[in-house]
Amino acid sequence: MNPASPIGRYGRSIARFWSSSLAAEMEYQFNLLIEVAATLTTLAGSLFTLSLFFGRGQKLGGWRWEEALVVLGVYTLLNGFASTLLRPNLGNLVKQVQSGSLDFVLLKPMDSQIWLSLRTLSPWGLPELVLGVVLVVVGTIRSGARPDTTALLTGTLMLLAGITILYSLWFVLAATSIWFVKIWNATEVLRSLLAAGQYPVSAYPASLRLVFSTVLPVAFLTTVPAEAILGLASGGSVLTGLVIAGLSLLGSRALWQFALRHYTSASS
Amino acid sequence: MSQPLPSRPHLHRHRLLHAGRPALASALRIARALFISQYALMLEFRAEILLWALSGLLPLLMFSLWSGAPAGAAAGISPQAFARYFLAAFVVRQFTVVWVVYAFEEDNLLGRLSPLLLQPLPLVWRYAAAHLAEQATRLPFVVVMVGLFFWAVPEAVWIPSPHRLLLALLAAHLGFWLNFLLQHAITMLCFWSERASALERFLFMPYLFLSGLIAPLDLFPEAVRRFALLTPFPSMLYLPAQLASGGSIDALAGFRTVAIWLAVLIPLNLWLWRAGVRRYGAMGG
Numbered sequence: 001m002n003p004a005s006p007i008g009r010y011g012r013s014i015a016r017f018w019s020s021s022l023a024a025e026m027e028y029q030f031n032l033l034i035e036v037a038a039t040l041t042t043l044a045g046s047l048f049t050l051s052l053f054f055g056r057g058q059k060l061g062g063w064r065w066e067e068a069l070v071v072l073g074v075y076t077l078l079n080g081f082a083s084t085l086l087r088p089n090l091g092n093l094v095k096q097v098q099s100g101s102l103d104f105v106l107l108k109p110m111d112s113q114i115w116l117s118l119r120t121l122s123p124w125g126l127p128e129l130v131l132g133v134v135l136v137v138v139g140t141i142r143s144g145a146r147p148d149t150t151a152l153l154t155g156t157l158m159l160l161a162g163i164t165i166l167y168s169l170w171f172v173l174a175a176t177s178i179w180f181v182k183i184w185n186a187t188e189v190l191r192s193l194l195a196a197g198q199y200p201v202s203a204y205p206a207s208l209r210l211v212f213s214t215v216l217p218v219a220f221l222t223t224v225p226a227e228a229i230l231g232l233a234s235g236g237s238v239l240t241g242l243v244i245a246g247l248s249l250l251g252s253r254a255l256w257q258f259a260l261r262h263y264t265s266a267s268s
Numbered sequence: 269m270s271q272p273l274p275s276r277p278h279l280h281r282h283r284l285l286h287a288g289r290p291a292l293a294s295a296l297r298i299a300r301a302l303f304i305s306q307y308a309l310m311l312e313f314r315a316e317i318l319l320w321a322l323s324g325l326l327p328l329l330m331f332s333l334w335s336g337a338p339a340g341a342a343a344g345i346s347p348q349a350f351a352r353y354f355l356a357a358f359v360v361r362q363f364t365v366v367w368v369v370y371a372f373e374e375d376n377l378l379g380r381l382s383p384l385l386l387q388p389l390p391l392v393w394r395y396a397a398a399h400l401a402e403q404a405t406r407l408p409f410v411v412v413m414v415g416l417f418f419w420a421v422p423e424a425v426w427i428p429s430p431h432r433l434l435l436a437l438l439a440a441h442l443g444f445w446l447n448f449l450l451q452h453a454i455t456m457l458c459f460w461s462e463r464a465s466a467l468e469r470f471l472f473m474p475y476l477f478l479s480g481l482i483a484p485l486d487l488f489p490e491a492v493r494r495f496a497l498l499t500p501f502p503s504m505l506y507l508p509a510q511l512a513s514g515g516s517i518d519a520l521a522g523f524r525t526v527a528i529w530l531a532v533l534i535p536l537n538l539w540l541w542r543a544g545v546r547r548y549g550a551m552g553g
Contacts, residue, residue, distance in 0.1 A: 031466075034466060037470075038469050038470070038473070041470070041473045042473055045473060045476060045477035048477060048492070049477065049482045049483070052339065052482070052483050052487055052488070053333070053337050053339045054339065055342055055343070056342065058337075058338040058339045058342060059338065060337055060338075060339070061336075185316050185319040185320060185323075186319055188319065188320065188323040189319055189322045189323045191323070192322075192323040192324070192325055192326060193325070195326060195329065196329055199333060203333055203336065203337065204332050204333065204336070205332055205335070205336055208332055
């Protein structure tokens with residue numbers, strides 16, 4: 001890649017960022033054991049909870065057990081993404097606003113939103129990422145769905161859309177720390193609401209279903225990607241998912257630029 | 269002092285308290301002062317506490333799933349019974365939340381622990397008072413949430429019978445102490461490790477899945493249910509929620525489990541505390 005091009009420059013910087021943060025985290029290898037144990041226990045608990053809804057051949061919101069596994073797999077995958085990138089980076093953003101070191105980030109010859117979103121990489125979300133993929137594959141195979149290339153492509157696309165929406169939600173929340181310094185507790189609220197994504201959105205009553213497809217687009221985080229992989233997604237929901245992903249990314253960008261105009265550093 | 273004071277033996281036993289006052293009155297005075305000061309402190313953080321309280325919406329989410337799930341109807345539990353159970357679970361959860369390990373770890377890492385340890389009052393009471401004060405701060409929020417829930421689901425409105433309500437309040441409060449003691453035992457490991465809070469997850473996960481937060485225990489497979497009832501977790505949620513919501517429950521067996529676990533956890537915590545403080549002194553010196 002041409003070293004002078006901005007993409008090459010950003011790519012090389014991010015590669016350096018990530019290799020250095022991985023090297024730093026490798027100091028704590030015992031953590032990996034704890035994370036693997038915690039991920040396995042959580043997954044066992046989530047599977048147990050889900051199984052309670054499928055007693056004797058029962059369905060949940062029209063979904064069979066094997067299909068619901070795909071939803072849980074996508075949820076686990078997104079959780080892994082949040083632990084790998086969102087929580088460490090956006091947690092830092094809040095700290096930098098509090099301490100005033102955000103000033104130095106703004107002075108760097110790099111886009112501040114990209115720097116803040118990609119500066120570190122935590123390997124501790126890896127077990128969740130792997131188990132999420134395993135669950136998606138197992139659920140897809142056992143449900144009898146044989147996804148063709150189109151289904152796999154749409155599934156990947158919807159997964160990327162889900163990741164984009166999740167990122168935007170987190171970033172918007174973290175960016176509001178420019179105004180409300182102690183926003184971090186709000187991420188706990190977000191996390192507890194996103195837990196709704198462990199189940200197919202059709203399992204909820206109509207009023208909540210509406211909330212989960214509009215205000216808090218949980219439906220497009222887990223249900224629609226799972227539908228796409230299983231070949232059940234309608235063209236309309238795929239299109240809506242893409243539009244919401246695009247809009248939320250633009251929204252996070254616009255909010256960040258608006259926030260920076262209001263940023264007056266920690267001391268003033 | 270050369271003269272012994274045989275006429276006032278409690279001076280020796282409670283030499284930390286004010287001389288001349290009966291010990292109980294003195295303890296009550298300290299408890300009152302602690303609670304009032306911690307309550308004032310918690311009111312400062314009411315916005316944060318509101319967010320914490322909002323993050324406990326899981327029981328209401330589970331209600332919306334269970335009330336429409338065929339598996340719930342197949343088990344013979346009506347949407348109305350689910351509504352009452354999960355609303356009770358939501359309220360109980362609000363008053364049994366424990367965060368002592370995080371408070372202690374922060375105090376430890378920031379070096380605030382040494383002056384606190386010098387105070388003539390065992391540290392645990394300060395944290396306990398902070399928890400009780402935080403519960404008081406949550407009260408108005410919980411009242412509003414219950415009102416909103418009844419407005420949204422009017423068929424769920426019920427008034428528990430007085431004796432069930434009293435038993436539920438007792439069970440919820442004992443559940444809080446069980447939860448507190450369990451986490452306090454982990455907290456004491458802070459004396460040995462800087463990041464003991466990482467272990468708290470291994471307490472939270474069984475709590476999440478076995479306490480009855482995700483479903484009333486009656487829906488569990490028989491073997492899992494029997495195993496769960498041996499652990500302290502259902503005592504913190506299922507027992508008080510079932511008592512308050514009018515579901516069937518063996519209250520006697522429930523309270524017996526609470527008593528057994530308290531009998532295990534109180535000596536364990538005392539022992540860990542003494543060993544930990546000795547180690548803390550060794551680290552400083």
